[in-house]
Amino acid sequence: xxxxxxxxxxxxxxxxxxxxxxxxxxxxxxxxxxxxxxxxxxxxxxxxxxxxxxxxxxxxxxxxxxxxxxxxxxxxxxxxxxxxxxxxxxxxxxxxxxxxxxxxxxxxxxxxxxxxxxxxxxxxxxxxxxxxxxxxxxxxxxxxxxxxxxxxxxxxxxxxxxxxxxxxxxxxxxxxxxxxxxxxxxxxxxxxxxxxxxxxxxxxxxxxxxxxxxxxxxxxxxxxxxxxxxxxxxxxxxxxxxxxxxxxxxxxxxx
Amino acid sequence: xxxxxxxxxxxxxxxxxxxxxxxxxxxxxxxxxxxxxxxxxxxxxxxxxxxxxxxxxxxxxxxxxxxxxxxxxxxxxxxxxxxxxxxxxxxxxxxxxxxxxxxxxxxxxxxxxxxxxxxxxxxxxxxxxxxxxxxxxxxxxxxxxxxxxxxxxxxxxxxxxxxxxxxxxxxxxxxxxxxxxxxxxxxxxxxxxxxxxxxxxxxxxxxxxxxxxxxxxxxxxxxxxxxxxxxxxxxxxxxxxxxxxxxxxxxxxxxxxxxxxxxxxxxxxxxxxxxxxxxxxxxxxxxxxxxxxxxxxxxxxxxxxxxxxxxxxxxxxxxxxxxxxxxxxxxxxxxxxxxxxxxxxxxxxxxxxxxxxxxxxxxxxxxxxxxxxxxxxxxxxxxxxxxxx
Ligand SMILES: Nc1ncnc2c1ncn2[C@@H]1O[C@H](COP(=O)(O)OP(=O)(O)OP(=O)(O)O)[C@@H](O)[C@H]1O
Ligand SMILES: [Mg+2]
Numbered sequence: 001x002x003x004x005x006x007x008x009x010x011x012x013x014x015x016x017x018x019x020x021x022x023x024x025x026x027x028x029x030x031x032x033x034x035x036x037x038x039x040x041x042x043x044x045x046x047x048x049x050x051x052x053x054x055x056x057x058x059x060x061x062x063x064x065x066x067x068x069x070x071x072x073x074x075x076x077x078x079x080x081x082x083x084x085x086x087x088x089x090x091x092x093x094x095x096x097x098x099x100x101x102x103x104x105x106x107x108x109x110x111x112x113x114x115x116x117x118x119x120x121x122x123x124x125x126x127x128x129x130x131x132x133x134x135x136x137x138x139x140x141x142x143x144x145x146x147x148x149x150x151x152x153x154x155x156x157x158x159x160x161x162x163x164x165x166x167x168x169x170x171x172x173x174x175x176x177x178x179x180x181x182x183x184x185x186x187x188x189x190x191x192x193x194x195x196x197x198x199x200x201x202x203x204x205x206x207x208x209x210x211x212x213x214x215x216x217x218x219x220x221x222x223x224x225x226x227x228x229x230x231x232x233x234x235x236x237x238x239x240x241x242x243x244x245x246x247x248x249x250x251x252x253x254x255x
Numbered sequence: 256x257x258x259x260x261x262x263x264x265x266x267x268x269x270x271x272x273x274x275x276x277x278x279x280x281x282x283x284x285x286x287x288x289x290x291x292x293x294x295x296x297x298x299x300x301x302x303x304x305x306x307x308x309x310x311x312x313x314x315x316x317x318x319x320x321x322x323x324x325x326x327x328x329x330x331x332x333x334x335x336x337x338x339x340x341x342x343x344x345x346x347x348x349x350x351x352x353x354x355x356x357x358x359x360x361x362x363x364x365x366x367x368x369x370x371x372x373x374x375x376x377x378x379x380x381x382x383x384x385x386x387x388x389x390x391x392x393x394x395x396x397x398x399x400x401x402x403x404x405x406x407x408x409x410x411x412x413x414x415x416x417x418x419x420x421x422x423x424x425x426x427x428x429x430x431x432x433x434x435x436x437x438x439x440x441x442x443x444x445x446x447x448x449x450x451x452x453x454x455x456x457x458x459x460x461x462x463x464x465x466x467x468x469x470x471x472x473x474x475x476x477x478x479x480x481x482x483x484x485x486x487x488x489x490x491x492x493x494x495x496x497x498x499x500x501x502x503x504x505x506x507x508x509x510x511x512x513x514x515x516x517x518x519x520x521x522x523x524x525x526x527x528x529x530x531x532x533x534x535x536x537x538x539x540x541x542x543x544x545x546x547x548x549x550x551x552x553x554x555x556x557x558x559x560x561x562x563x564x565x566x567x568x569x570x571x572x573x574x575x576x577x578x579x580x581x582x583x584x585x586x587x588x589x590x591x592x593x594x595x596x597x598x599x600x601x602x603x604x605x606x607x608x609x610x611x612x613x614x615x616x617x618x619x620x621x622x623x624x625x626x627x628x629x630x631x632x633x634x635x636x637x638x639x640x641x642x643x644x
Binding site for chain 2: 054055056077078079081082083087088090093094095096099103108111143160164
């Protein structure tokens with residue numbers, strides 16, 4: 001039984017104005033197969049949490065730890081974390097000029113498995129996953145994310161999620177910018193990965209609408225760099241009605 | 256590393272004959288030209304067209320005696336392509352352009368015979384002309400590549416082994432023809448190669464010109480394209496990988512001189528290792544006959560290590576107000592860390608991620624060659640460069 005533990009995580013970022021504390025003591029435990037939703041206002045530090053888990057060099061952990069099955073994730077490089085089973089679907093996926101989706105996927109799969117996938121099954125898997133996500137097969141020969149629409153970029157993230165089969169995935173606002181059809185397609189992809197591999201999910205979102213398609217086991221309200229409240233799916237409904245207003249005192253206290 | 260710079264009018268106002276104070280603004284079309292080396296003043300290295308080049312390392316090519324005998328040339332066979340040697344007074348020489356600097360004029364004054372490559376017939380075809388092991392003493396050469404009206408073809412001019420060569424390459428593209436020329440420099444480490452390419456594009460004709468410089472101590476390939484007739488079109492591409500101690504230079508000139516002409520200039524380079532050096536100068540002149548011109552030029556450099564220097568100088572000169580569009584871009588930068596992060600976040604180790612990014616960056620040009628075999632070979636060659644071999 002895999003488990004991802006985040007303990008008392010404090011994270012700083014260097015800005016032109018000096019060091020800024022963004023995460024101020026985050027505690028969170030995700031077990032295999034669990035779906036946790038994190039909801040919070042703009043600028044509360046959700047992406048910072050996601051990037052820190054993935055190991056982005058801009059963020060400095062000043063206190064606390066992240067453990068994957070007891071292993072210290074913070075000591076791993078970005079690629080080691082991915083090979084250990086972590087995945088980040090980015091809020092703003094990056095364009096890689098001159099590198100085709102096919103080449104990229106094969107390189108990533110080979111890195112993660114430690115060996116090249118067998119050509120025949122791999123091609124079938126890629127084609128199948130693309131068609132499930134209603135991606136035209138022409139995307140395979142396009143450069144990664146180059147000229148993709150917002151929705152196409154998000155599908156491409158979920159395509160990787162399905163093919164790379166991580167243990168834990170952080171989905172950073174995968175729902176934003178999607179129309180309702182795309183939202184369904186992407187949600188189905190996440191649900192498939194969850195059902196097929198027992199994936200543990202940290203679903204970061206701004207809105208409750210994706211929670212109509214992906215049912216969380218836990219909902220955490222993220223305000224001013226820490227978890228302000230947690231509960232079950234019913235907490236999302238309450239946020240939908242009331243917004244984040246009642247947490248505002250806590251938020252303004254950080255500045 | 257040097258960032259984008261526009262030349263000042265002073266830099267721009269150089270005259271070949273002047274040894275004294277720099278004279279005021281002069282347009283590219285008024286630059287001094289001659290096929291006679293003696294017409295040019297001795298080179299000091301301060302001149303507009305030499306100031307980025309290590310002139311002291313090839314003074315012999317600029318002003319010394321040159322061996323003008325036939326080069327060692329081998330060629331693949333292709334139906335519709337004929338190779339022959341023609342005398343230096345042949346009327347087919349001197350139609351595409353004439354030298355604007357001394358090394359080019361020295362080559363012109365010194366060659367015995369010119370290699371003529373004639374392309375005819377509407378079917379697509381590829382010919383590779385290889386010049387190999389030209390030795391270590393200074394030589395001169397002249398090549399004329401001519402595409403007959405409405406013909407189509409790809410001519411690869413490849414250099415391998417040793418060379419100490421200054422040369423002129425004329426490219427004459429007949430009406431409605433569609434020609435691609437790839438100049439591929441894979442010389443040995445100590446080689447010096449100075450080349451001026453002069454292209455004249457006929458009515459509704461199209462040239463795709465690609466300069467690929469990988470090997471050689473000093474490689475300077477300067478393509479000039481004269482869009483001389485209505486509807487002519489040039490796609491000028493370049494790709495270079497400069498290693499420690501290497502100087503790779505290209506001065507690209509496009510002269511829009513007729514209505515509805517189009518040019519796209521895209522040069523991309525990577526620099527790696529102490530003293531790796533690249534120079535790109537992109538001059539575009541839109542003459543007053545060139546109404547409806549559509550032009551864009553760009554140069555991008557990817558810096559892989561410390562100790563490199565990339566000079567990048569775009570320059571646009573417009574004499575008519577009635578154009579479709581004209582623009583330029585130039586950027587020299589290090590890796591995009593966000594690209595690296597993205598690839599690493601998918602499990603790809605840092606070294607491999609870097610290679611993917613560089614390969615991707617340069618591939619943008621490779622992908623446009625349109626000849627699968629050559630593309631494959633170049634990708635492998637770039638791979639070897641990246642591995643530092
Ligand atoms: N690299 C950075 N440099 C400077 N400030 C940063 C950086 N990264 C994050 N911040 C700041 O930290 C705070 C949290 O940002 P973060 O992106 O984590 O918020 P978020 O909750 O994901 O917001 P959103 O809902 O808009 O995506 C913001 O005030 C942001 O401006
Ligand atoms: Mg965010």
